Each structure stands twice: as C-alpha cells, then as structure tokens.
Amino acid sequence: xxxxxxxxMPLFLIAALSVIVLxxxxxxxxxxxxxxxxxxxxLLAVAVSAAISLNTNIPKSGFDTTITGNNITFGGYxxxxxxxxxxxxxxxxxxxxxxxxxxxxxxxxxxxxxxxAVAGMIMVSHANSMLMLFxxxxxxxxxFYVLAGFIRTRITAVESSLKYFLLGSFASGFLVYGIxxxxxxxxxxxxxxxxNKITTGNFDITYLKVGFxxxxxxxxxxxxxxxxxxxxxxxxxxxxxxxxxFMSTAGKAxxxxxxxxxxxxxxxxxxxxxxxxxxxxxxxxxxxxxxxVIAVISAITMLIGNISALVQKNVKRMLAYSxxxxxxxxxxxxxxxxxxxxxxxxxxxxxxxxxxxxxxxxVGIIEQNNxxxxxDDYTGLRKNHPWIAALMAxxxxxxxxxxxxxxxxxxxxxxxxxxxxxxxxxxxxAVISSVISMYFYIGLVLTMYFKDNENGLIIxxxxxxxxxxxxxxxxxxxLGILPxxxxxxxxxxx
Amino acid sequence: xxxxxxxxxxxxxxxxxxxxxxITSKHPIRSAMGLVFHFFMLxxxxxxxxxxxxxxxxxxxxxxAIMVLVIFVIMLLNLGDEEKLKYKVNPRQVIxxxxxxxxxxxxxxxxxxxxxxxxxxxxxxxxxxxxxxxGNELYTKYIFPVEAIGILLTAAIxxxxxxxxxxxx
Numbered sequence: 001x002x003x004x005x006x007x008x009m010p011l012f013l014i015a016a017l018s019v020i021v022l023x024x025x026x027x028x029x030x031x032x033x034x035x036x037x038x039x040x041x042x043l044l045a046v047a048v049s050a051a052i053s054l055n056t057n058i059p060k061s062g063f064d065t066t067i068t069g070n071n072i073t074f075g076g077y078x079x080x081x082x083x084x085x086x087x088x089x090x091x092x093x094x095x096x097x098x099x100x101x102x103x104x105x106x107x108x109x110x111x112x113x114x115x116x117a118v119a120g121m122i123m124v125s126h127a128n129s130m131l132m133l134f135x136x137x138x139x140x141x142x143x144f145y146v147l148a149g150f151i152r153t154r155i156t157a158v159e160s161s162l163k164y165f166l167l168g169s170f171a172s173g174f175l176v177y178g179i180x181x182x183x184x185x186x187x188x189x190x191x192x193x194x195x196n197k198i199t200t201g202n203f204d205i206t207y208l209k210v211g212f213x214x215x216x217x218x219x220x221x222x223x224x225x226x227x228x229x230x231x232x233x234x235x236x237x238x239x240x241x242x243x244x245x246f247m248s249t250a251g252k253a254x255x256x257x258x259x260x261x262x263x264x265x266x267x268x269x270x271x272x273x274x275x276x277x278x279x280x281x282x283x284x285x286x287x288x289x290x291x292x293v294i295a296v297i298s299a300i301t302m303l304i305g306n307i308s309a310l311v312q313k314n315v316k317r318m319l320a321y322s323x324x325x326x327x328x329x330x331x332x333x334x335x336x337x338x339x340x341x342x343x344x345x346x347x348x349x350x351x352x353x354x355x356x357x358x359x360x361x362x363v364g365i366i367e368q369n370n371x372x373x374x375x376d377d378y379t380g381l382r383k384n385h386p387w388i389a390a391l392m393a394x395x396x397x398x399x400x401x402x403x404x405x406x407x408x409x410x411x412x413x414x415x416x417x418x419x420x421x422x423x424x425x426x427x428x429x430a431v432i433s434s435v436i437s438m439y440f441y442i443g444l445v446l447t448m449y450f451k452d453n454e455n456g457l458i459i460x461x462x463x464x465x466x467x468x469x470x471x472x473x474x475x476x477x478x479l480g481i482l483p484x485x486x487x488x489x490x491x492x493x494x
Numbered sequence: 495x496x497x498x499x500x501x502x503x504x505x506x507x508x509x510x511x512x513x514x515x516x517i518t519s520k521h522p523i524r525s526a527m528g529l530v531f532h533f534f535m536l537x538x539x540x541x542x543x544x545x546x547x548x549x550x551x552x553x554x555x556x557x558x559a560i561m562v563l564v565i566f567v568i569m570l571l572n573l574g575d576e577e578k579l580k581y582k583v584n585p586r587q588v589i590x591x592x593x594x595x596x597x598x599x600x601x602x603x604x605x606x607x608x609x610x611x612x613x614x615x616x617x618x619x620x621x622x623x624x625x626x627x628x629g630n631e632l633y634t635k636y637i638f639p640v641e642a643i644g645i646l647l648t649a650a651i652x653x654x655x656x657x658x659x660x661x662x663x
Contacts, residue, residue: 015641015642015645018645018649019645019648022648022652071636071638071639072638107656109652109655109656112652113649113652113653113656116645116648116649116652119645119649120646120649123642129639131636131639132638132639132642135639135642135643135646136642138646139642139645139646139649142646142649142650142653143649143653145653146652146653146656146657149657150656152657161657
C-alpha cells in the first residue's frame, strides 16, 4: 500500500494541486504572485516526486495494483513523461507571465488551466486502460481549447479556439467509438488484458480492425498528422504564442505517448508461435497493414509539413507547419513498433519539446500586438540582441537536426529504428524532408545574422521568459552532446 | 400473462402513442408535452426491464433537465402554430427512413430467430441495472476514472467561465 502511494505520487499530486490552485487563486484576491508561484512550485513538486518514483527499482512495464482497478500504471516511462510534462508546464507559466501582461491581461486562470492540461497529460502517460487514456486526452484537450482562445479580444485567437474545439470534439468522437469497438472485439478496457486476449487469439478480428482504424483517426488528429493536420497551422498561428508553444510540444508528446500505449497492446510485436492458426495469420496480416498505413501517414505528414513551411513568410506559421512535420518523424517510432522505436519517440519528444518551446518563447518575446512575426522583422536581430539571436539559431539548428544539438540523436534513433524494422523507404523520405526543412530553418538564421536593418528591432520586456530559454538551452545542448544516458534510460523503460 | 407483461404492453402502447403525438401535433408546446409523456413511459419500460438506475436517470435527465431546456427555447423563440410549408422529400429523410427500417428488421430477426448470446446470464443482466451495483462498481473498481472525470468537469467549467466572463476588468 505505501509503496503504491509513492509510485502514484505524481498523479495524485497533480490531480490535487490543479484543483487547489483554483482555491489559492480565489482566496488571494488581487495578489497575482501567489497563484503564479504556487503553480510553479506545485509543478516542480510533481517533477521531483516523479523523479523519485523513476529512480526506484520497479518492474519495467510499470506496476499494476488491485486498488486502482488496473486503470493506472506507475513508474517506468510514465514517471519519465511526468517529469517532461511538468517541466513544460513550468516553462510555459514562466514565459506566459510577461507575454500575457503585455498582450492582454494577466488572469490567474491561465496558470490553473496549464495545470489542468498537465494533469491530463500525466493521466495519459499513466493510463493502463482505454478509459483513463480517453479521460486524460479529453482533460488535456479541454484545457487547450481554452488556452488557445485565452486572449478573447483578439479575433484570431477566438477563431483558433473555436476551430480547435469543433474539430477536436469530432475527433474525440472517433476516438471513443474506436475504444468501444476494441472493447467489443476483446471484451476488456484494460490494456494488458487486451494484449493478452489478442495474443491468445481470444478476440474478433473485424471489430478490432474497425476499432483500431477509428482510434487511428482520433489519435492522428490529436497528434496533427496527415490527413487530419489542417487545423494545426491555423490553431497554432492564431493562439497566443505561449499557448502554442505548450500545445504543439507537450500536447503532441502526450498524443504520441497515447499512440505508443495503444499500439503496444493492439499491435502485438510477437505473436505467439505455438498457436499458428488461421486467426494468428490474419492478425499478423492486420498488424503489418496497420503499420504500413501509419508509415504512409508518417511519410506524407513530414513531406506536407515541411513543404508547406517552405513558403511561409511568418515565423510563427512556419513553426506551426514544421510542428506538423515533426509529428511525422515521431510516428516513425510507431511504425517500427519495437522497443527501439518507442525509445526513439521518448527521446525525440523530449528533445523536440525543449527546442520548440524555446523557439516559441523567442517568437513570443519578439512579437507585439500580434505583429512583428515575419521573417523581415528578424533582420538584424544579431546586432541589438546577440544572445536572443544565438539562442534562436541554436534552436533552429536543433530543429533541423544538425549536430551537436538534441534534434540530431533523436532523429538518428528514429531513422535507425525504422530501417531496422524494414522500412528503409520511409527513412529515405524522412531524410529528404529533413533536407527540405534545412531551407527554412537555416533561412531564419541567415535572416537574423546576414541581413542588416538600420533600425533593428528592440525587445522591451524579457523578464521571466529568460528562465524557459535557459532551461531549453541547457537541455538542447546537453541532450545533443551527451545523449547516451537518456538513450539508455529510454531503452530500459520500454 | 403475468402482470409485468401486461404493464409492458400498456406502457409501450402509450409510449408509441405519445411519440406519434409529438411528431404530428402542430403546436410546439403540445409536441413538447408529448415528448415529456413519452420519456416517462420509457422510464416505466426500463423499470419493467429491471433497470432502476436508467429509469431514474431517464426521469431526472431527460424528463427533467432536457425538457426544461426544450420548453425554454420554445418560450424564448415565442413559437406559435407551425405554418404549412411546401413538402419536399430531402435525402436526409430518405436515409433516415432507410436506417430506421434496417433497425426494425434487425430487431425483428433477433426476436424471431431467438439467438442466444454466449455468456449471457439473465440474473447478472438483471443485477446490472440496480443503482447499488453501479455505485459499487463506480466507487471501487472505477474510482480513478470517476475522480478523473471530476477534474475534467472542473476544468471545463473553469474554461467556460474564462471564455465567457462578461466584463474585462
């Protein structure tokens, strides 16, 4: 009993604290600092408790208990993602205080909504049943709909919020329908049970196919993968920049971890040899074709994301399209459908989170009144703000996958995993689209460094946005030069 | 014929009759009243099928909350008798009729062929409908999802307030 409480601490803490922050907000009245610091400290506490449960020696695949009705898994990769998600929340809150003060008004609800979103993501990573998975995804999405439209005097933000809400609820419908079908096929919501029934041939293949197809639609929408990516550029462009940084990184990582959790139980890696019947033959056919479908989705997603990003004049929109492309890279790990692929997703999601939040924070401190986001506005940034320019250049190099920054080992892991599982053509497309992406990432760096502007832009207010920039820089750099420890950790957790 | 069969027959006839009233009457309030009556009859049907919990929910949610909403909308729009419109068959109606007929045929075949579902147990099925059983399941086996839904609803309410607060102060 007591051990379970330690393992489950990140989940229990975030669930309790995300509600308590509302009460803190209500009782502190006009004093905005209390809710601000309270949410930062709570997220850090969640990260620390997750780190403790990560370090304890527990079984690889997590830790199932009866008191939780097998709905939740503890430790392992879940604890790792807890740390990542709470760090993303902390960075977003630090960056949003000066941004919201300048662009709109500092409402304390912003902090509680970020906490709710983190709670949703943590539920997704801890999910051991389809039920918890769905509730977690919904909690995260609800918070995102509001975070996207938080600046409600700005018409683009309202548009992005409404668009996200309407399409997102439609996608949730697909997701829950797929879950119902898989329940119908296997008679269980608990993921290890589903895997067990599938490997022993105790299921209905037709319903499983339909269910997985529907879930694929829902999850591809949440991860912004082709052909369900059209919402992403509009929503990411219209939403407040700090929210975009949060949604397009932590949200994507949560959608991908949901993908991994589902794929792990519905697409079994090793179909048991002793029962080679027609049923298991059909199952392996289904697994192969499902992986092929995901491979095609992944290939088109990265090509479309990068090619659309090529023609953008607006940096925020360029980053939005490139985040679609990154969903494509991440999906390669699902295609590989083995330990290496999942570890690759874990590494690349972490690296991507830091570099993308970092670049969105810089876009956020440069932008003013929803203006100053074009490539032309970045000319001569080197002259007035050499540090900001250098950081932006580092994040761009990392996003393009140039060593020695974090993007490179992440991409390398995913590409190798895809090649080893026999999808060489997918890797070739991934490399080609990485080369395409060089053009606009390096293009921004060239604009900042080699185009001069007489009256270059002046950044007035950075204040606490320095902290997320520092965190991003440290991780992008560390993961780039010393990827080994995280790679080993990632491989040991799956 | 036992009492429950008689009750079932009476309730179903009344339910069908009130549904017909709902779709045929010209005045919206009369339609709405027909719908309320229909919901109550349905709740009665659930009771005869020993699903007390769903029966209670039917009365609370549909006959209570949803109907108040419907009547409020009718009141706010200030609807009177409906005017005669030119009747046109639109594709949606055709699809609707087709799907309805398909459902009828499907239910009919199940009744006629008397299929047996593997693992179906009448006593367990009757037990599932009780509030006691549901409460027991929800607060032991599914306690984590229930708590998580609580947080989900809190987040939704906070979000709605943030987006809809009238004054920007």
